[in-house]
Amino acid sequence: MRSQFGEMSEALFLTQSYVYETMESAEARFKGEAPGYIYARYGNPTVDMFEKRMAMLEGAEAARATASGMAAVTAAIMGQVRAGDHVVSSRALFGSCLYVVEDLLPRFGVESTLVDGEDLQQWQAAMRPNTKVLFVESPTNPTLSLVDIAAVAKIAHAGNATLVVDNVFATPLLQKPLQLGADCVVYSTTKHVDGQGRCLGGIILASRDFIDKHVHNLLRQTGPAMSPFNAWVMLKGMETLELRVARQSGNAARIADFLAGHPAISRVIYPGRADHPQYELAKRQMTGGSTLVAFEMVGGKAAAFAMANALQIVKISNNLGDAKSMITHPATTTHQRLQPQARAALGISDGMLRLSCGIEDELDLVEDLAQALQYAEAFHAAAQ
Ligand SMILES: *Cc1c(COP(=O)(O)O)cnc(C)c1O
Numbered sequence: 001m002r003s004q005f006g007e008m009s010e011a012l013f014l015t016q017s018y019v020y021e022t023m024e025s026a027e028a029r030f031k032g033e034a035p036g037y038i039y040a041r042y043g044n045p046t047v048d049m050f051e052k053r054m055a056m057l058e059g060a061e062a063a064r065a066t067a068s069g070m071a072a073v074t075a076a077i078m079g080q081v082r083a084g085d086h087v088v089s090s091r092a093l094f095g096s097c098l099y100v101v102e103d104l105l106p107r108f109g110v111e112s113t114l115v116d117g118e119d120l121q122q123w124q125a126a127m128r129p130n131t132k133v134l135f136v137e138s139p140t141n142p143t144l145s146l147v148d149i150a151a152v153a154k155i156a157h158a159g160n161a162t163l164v165v166d167n168v169f170a171t172p173l174l175q176k177p178l179q180l181g182a183d184c185v186v187y188s189t190t191k192h193v194d195g196q197g198r199c200l201g202g203i204i205l206a207s208r209d210f211i212d213k214h215v216h217n218l219l220r221q222t223g224p225a226m227s228p229f230n231a232w233v234m235l236k237g238m239e240t241l242e243l244r245v246a247r248q249s250g251n252a253a254r255i256a257d258f259l260a261g262h263p264a265i266s267r268v269i270y271p272g273r274a275d276h277p278q279y280e281l282a283k284r285q286m287t288g289g290s291t292l293v294a295f296e297m298v299g300g301k302a303a304a305f306a307m308a309n310a311l312q313i314v315k316i317s318n319n320l321g322d323a324k325s326m327i328t329h330p331a332t333t334t335h336q337r338l339q340p341q342a343r344a345a346l347g348i349s350d351g352m353l354r355l356s357c358g359i360e361d362e363l364d365l366v367e368d369l370a371q372a373l374q375y376a377e378a379f380h381a382a383a384q
Pocket of ligand 1: 068069070071073094096097137141166168169187188189190191200201202
């Protein structure tokens with residue numbers, strides 16, 4: 001969409017409200033009899049552009065942008081349920097998503113059941129007559145395990161429920177949940193869509209009917225709207241999204257292969273490698289292995305810390321999807337809140353690191369990891 005000035009870069013309409021020519025036109029717009037914007041919480045031209053472009057990329061009929069990824073997840077689930085309903089979700093979730101499902105929903109009379117996402121029988125067994133929503137993250141954070149989206153969508157639909165997929169780890173480029181049968185896809189656009197560490201954002205993508213019925217009014221009235229400025233930054237991010245994700249997943253694949261052969265590392269988890277336990281599923285539902293790699297250090301937490309501290313190019317950060325490579329230790333950061341047994345059940349060991357691969361030169365990254373691993377090994381040997 002271009003204004004009358006024919007600008008090349010999208011216009012930033014940093015405005016809260018809109019001017020009406022006459023009282024009659026204001027009345028008509030409020031009645032829904034004339035098109036046009038009313039208030040930025042309801043809609044804004046820059047945010048609109050971002051929503052339309054994301055809908056095209058995802059192959060969705062409609063989209064609504066939100067202030068953050070968590071606003072998108074919360075609205076996509078809460079918009080569909082009321083007291084007395086039931087939600088089923090995989091246990092391996094981004095920490096705040098787990099809070100919404102496990103703590104927040106029950107406070108409003110919506111029961112939730114957490115299942116082992118890889119086990120289809122658990123999904124089936126969790127279904128109740130009042131189950132309204134199934135919620136999935138795949139690949140999961142941080143262990144990069146997968147959920148069979150097409151199979152879980154079938155279970156949802158057989159029980160008259162919907163399937164919502166948090167597709168952040170796969171990105172819109174590497175996995176298309178709507179084509180696999182999901183009813184709704186959510187993103188934290190804070191991650192790969194911005195991709196350069198600037199703005200928070202989120203988006204909900206679904207059929208026009210789904211958005212109108214479950215999401216539209218909730219967002220208008222409760223107000224987690226995306227800022228027009230952030231939408232403009234996201235539009236710039238979208239221009240290079242495909243290039244970045246291709247480069248980042250290429251780097252991730254190369255790094256996963258390097259790490260897999262290293263004596264300081266006991267296990268590498270990457271959905272694009274044939275030794276991933278769900279490699280066949282990855283090939284079926286994804287077109288790439290993702291931009292993240294998880295791995296376990298032989299020397300446990302001490303080795304993981306020593307290794308991460310010795311990195312020169314890769315930064316220590318719990319964020320992901322950025323053009324800069326980042327590493328985090330889930331057991332002491334993102335998953336610190338969990339009891340040790342709960343962490344173990346999710347496969348998050350004290351030696352595990354999660355690497356979000358950026359767009360740097362792949363040999364520079366491999367060299368950086370190699371020197372840090374060498375340092376960690378020397379450190380480990382000295383401690384013995
Ligand atoms: C980051 C993230 C979120 C939350 O997004 P915010 O933009 O930080 O609110 C939700 N799900 C996944 C998988 C994420 O990585």
